[in-house]
Amino acid sequence: MSVPIVRTLADLRSVVAGWRKDKARIAVVPTMGALHEGHLSLVRAALARADRVIVTLFVNPKQFNSAADLAAYPRTEEEDADKLAPLGAHLLYVPDGSEIYPPGFATTVSVTGVSEGLCGAKRPGHFDGVATVVAKLFLQTGADIAFFGEKDLQQLHVVRRMASDLDLPIEIVGCPTVREADGLALSSRNVRLSAGERAIAPKLVAILDEAARSLSAGAPAASLLQAANRSILAAGFREVEYVELRSAADLAPLELADRPARLLAAAWLGQTRLIDNVVVQPAAE
Ligand SMILES: Nc1ncnc2c1ncn2[C@@H]1O[C@H](COP(=O)(O)OP(=O)(O)OP(=O)(O)O)[C@@H](O)[C@H]1O
Ligand SMILES: CC(C)(CO)[C@@H](O)C(=O)[O-]
Ligand code: BAL
Numbered sequence: 001m002s003v004p005i006v007r008t009l010a011d012l013r014s015v016v017a018g019w020r021k022d023k024a025r026i027a028v029v030p031t032m033g034a035l036h037e038g039h040l041s042l043v044r045a046a047l048a049r050a051d052r053v054i055v056t057l058f059v060n061p062k063q064f065n066s067a068a069d070l071a072a073y074p075r076t077e078e079e080d081a082d083k084l085a086p087l088g089a090h091l092l093y094v095p096d097g098s099e100i101y102p103p104g105f106a107t108t109v110s111v112t113g114v115s116e117g118l119c120g121a122k123r124p125g126h127f128d129g130v131a132t133v134v135a136k137l138f139l140q141t142g143a144d145i146a147f148f149g150e151k152d153l154q155q156l157h158v159v160r161r162m163a164s165d166l167d168l169p170i171e172i173v174g175c176p177t178v179r180e181a182d183g184l185a186l187s188s189r190n191v192r193l194s195a196g197e198r199a200i201a202p203k204l205v206a207i208l209d210e211a212a213r214s215l216s217a218g219a220p221a222a223s224l225l226q227a228a229n230r231s232i233l234a235a236g237f238r239e240v241e242y243v244e245l246r247s248a249a250d251l252a253p254l255e256l257a258d259r260p261a262r263l264l265a266a267a268w269l270g271q272t273r274l275i276d277n278v279v280v281q282p283a284a285e
Helices: 009-021 037-049 067-072 077-087 118-122 126-141 150-165 188-192 195-200 203-216 221-235
Strands: 026-031 052-057 091-093 145-149 171-175 239-247 261-269 272-280
Touching: 009 026, 009 052, 009 091, 009 126, 026 037, 026 126, 037 052, 037 077, 037 145, 037 171, 052 077, 052 126, 077 091, 091 126, 118 126, 118 150, 118 239, 118 261, 126 150, 145 150, 150 171, 150 261, 150 272, 188 272, 203 221, 203 239, 203 261, 203 272, 221 239, 221 261
Parallel strands: 026 052, 026 145, 052 091, 145 171
Antiparallel strands: 239 261, 261 272
């Protein structure tokens, strides 16, 4: 069994119209391909909540911050389709670039507030690119429910805000981060890590986990986050972009883990930028 692939909006709409006649509940799982177990976990979650699951594969130029990163982004469409088929995903939508950004395209969806800070501060325009393409994918698929990974936690919050602000009739579901046995969060860009870098990479989450435990024990964030920053550099990362404690509800900055929180970080390992985040249990009163 293979998964059917459609490349045009007209074909997508004709498939979806048939499903709608049957009153099917439709899910979408947006991706940029190079699928791994993290993506597949989203597809499984979608299959459990919907009658039909569309996986989208579009390497969105508007969300990249460098031409080199865009050019180097892994593209493995055939293998991706092979991975999806046994799961039972119903459709792979691989839009031609002109289906997403036709000539003259001039609209940007821009979410303020939650897009600012963290990755938003380091990747100017990134979340505008994400919000714009996700809005289009929601409208093109007409899905009832969409699945996103918590590995990209700020992205999940941006998408939730966008869907709510624009009254898009779609439920947004966040799914837990899938990790390698040593803790490293699965990510399509991990293939770029050298063997030496791969050995260092899981130290990011280990340092975050240890800091999260101290925060849950009531330690104030400021000095702890500085120490975590130094530990990440000492582990062999080249640069730390941020290590921040944020409220789990809305990603507002926190100085103490006095409510459910997340500890988020982004750091460069050689030429690869890794992001991760961990749950921080609130400190007891
Ligand atoms: N390890 C993971 N666990 C759960 N979901 C994940 C994981 N990695 C990615 N996802 C989710 O898969 C969806 C598509 O992400 P994307 O295609 O960008 O993959 P990626 O691995 O995050 O790649 P990269 O960050 O290198 O671009 C997003 O909702 C993302 O949060
Ligand atoms: C949501 C997304 C598919 C939009 O291009 C991308 O940002 C991603 O893969 O996380
Ligand atoms: N997973 C988020 C996509 C990006 O880094 O552009």
